[in-house]
Amino acid sequence: MTDALLVQHLSKRFGTRQAVDNVSFALNIGDVLGFLGPNGAGKSTTMRMLTGFLPPDNGTIAVFGQDLQKSTQAVQTLIGYVPEGAPLYGDMTVYEFLQFICAARGVLKSRRALALYDAAEKTALHEVLDQRIETLSKGYKRRAALASALVHNPPLLILDEPTDGLDPNQKHTMRALIKALSAEKAILISTHILEEVDAVCTRALILAEGRVRYLGTAAGLRTAADVPQPARLEDVFRSLTQIQPPMQQRSAA
Amino acid sequence: MSAALRPYRRPAPVLTAFWWGRVGALLDKEWAGYFTTPLAYVFLTLFLLVAGVLTFFMGNFLERGQADLLPFFNFHPWLYLVFIPALSMRLIAEERKSGTLELLLTLPIGAVQAILAKFLACWLFCGLALLLTVPLWITVNYLGSPDNGLILASYLASWLCAAGFVAIGLFASALSRNQVTAFVVGVVLSFALLVGGTPLMTQLFAPWAGVFVVEAIAGLSMLTHFDTLTKGLITLKAAGYFVVLVVVFLCMAAETLKAEKNA
Known part of the structure; x- marks a missing residue:
């Protein structure tokens, strides 16, 4: 094993x-x-x-x-990884950002919508998908970073x-997640x-x-x-x- | 077998491992990034304005009475000297400062892929700026009958020259976390390579260095090779010079990114 x-x-x-x-x-x-x-x-x-x-x-x-x-x-x-401080591209919207991560991760185009939806659902990001990342609250930013680490459904998560x-x-929400x-x-x-x-x-x-x-x-x-x-x-x-x-x-x- | 030892199940999203696909993904993002802020439009407007002013006022475009774009192209290396480092300074320095470099390089994107994508995006943006000067080409055709083959060759030469500047600027950006530093280093490096062959530089070395040394330094000059190309002489040596220049600086930028991981 x-x-x-x-x-x-x-x-x-x-x-x-x-x-x-x-x-x-x-x-x-x-x-x-x-x-x-x-x-x-x-x-x-x-x-x-x-x-x-x-x-x-x-x-x-x-x-x-x-x-x-x-x-x-x-x-x-x-691996899905969220570095210290959860750095993100501030001038992208959450949707654009996750799209980019999907593409960079090599998620097939036909599966991207589903992968993105899944990750956004797990992290409860739906409401802010079209918002620019720099306008989000800290909690949402963390969740966006976590979603980006989940889009390719990795078996190993490093946070x-x-x-x-x-x-x-x-904190409570993040721990529950x-x-x-x-x-x-x-x-x-x-x-x-x-x-x-x-x-x-x-x-x-x-x-x-x-x-x-x-x-x-x-x-x-x-x-x-x-x-x-x-x-x-x-x-x-x-x-x-x-x-x-x-x-x-x-x-x- | 306990629950903790369940075998690994393949993740649901189907992943591809296409090397160029990852370059493309980052290229898409970088290209879109130019247009999410007004910066791109300001940059393009300023470039066209300055190029026009230089061509018409300093290059005596109309008074020369010749149907060609030589005064226009002659200014390009000098325009690039300021504009391209300004365009490329943020490429890596900004990512390093905001911490996203770690995010980027822990995606399955290698240093070479990251450098290549950022280079291509910036070079394509320069191509767009050049493309927007085409009305000038149309104007010359309206006013006279220029050698259109030569003008096309000059456009390609100018774009190739821009590639050299982008590669140098990208390397400068890879060296620093500060965009201003990246800009200054980019300008200084570009300037050194630009004027290498002009009397300004050769006279500095001629009194004490051998002829070979002076020739070698002159051979490293972008200006010399750019002039050859804009004369319509697409020689292997001149075009090859820019290709080598780009490859060398991109490799140096990639190595800097790899080495930075150790610092």
């Missing part, structure tokens, strides 16, 4: 900074893996490597058994901070909001300084760190990701 996503020994260095250090994990259909970590932990860098935007220094990425480095474009057709900057209602999609897809979401783990994730991966600090079920996360039980996620997170302050190191030496 091939995994939807299999990452082995992934590393990336920017100059002298090791952004991602020997990260390995697997993901299957039905899973929602929450990618957690403090800012600058290497979450976005990892996602950029998984989607073929950044080449890794080391390690392999396989999507349904296909190597990303060897056949980048073939693998990219299996970089999908709920960042949304109001509580929009991710949950609904998870039945037939493998989903990877990054977040620094801990409640998200309980709300949508089946599994969690905690990253700090580019290294994996925890990989396991979302439920098991609470007992993962050496903190008094019953633990709050916040305490577990802090315990797993905290970096030794340099002052202490100096006094120890």
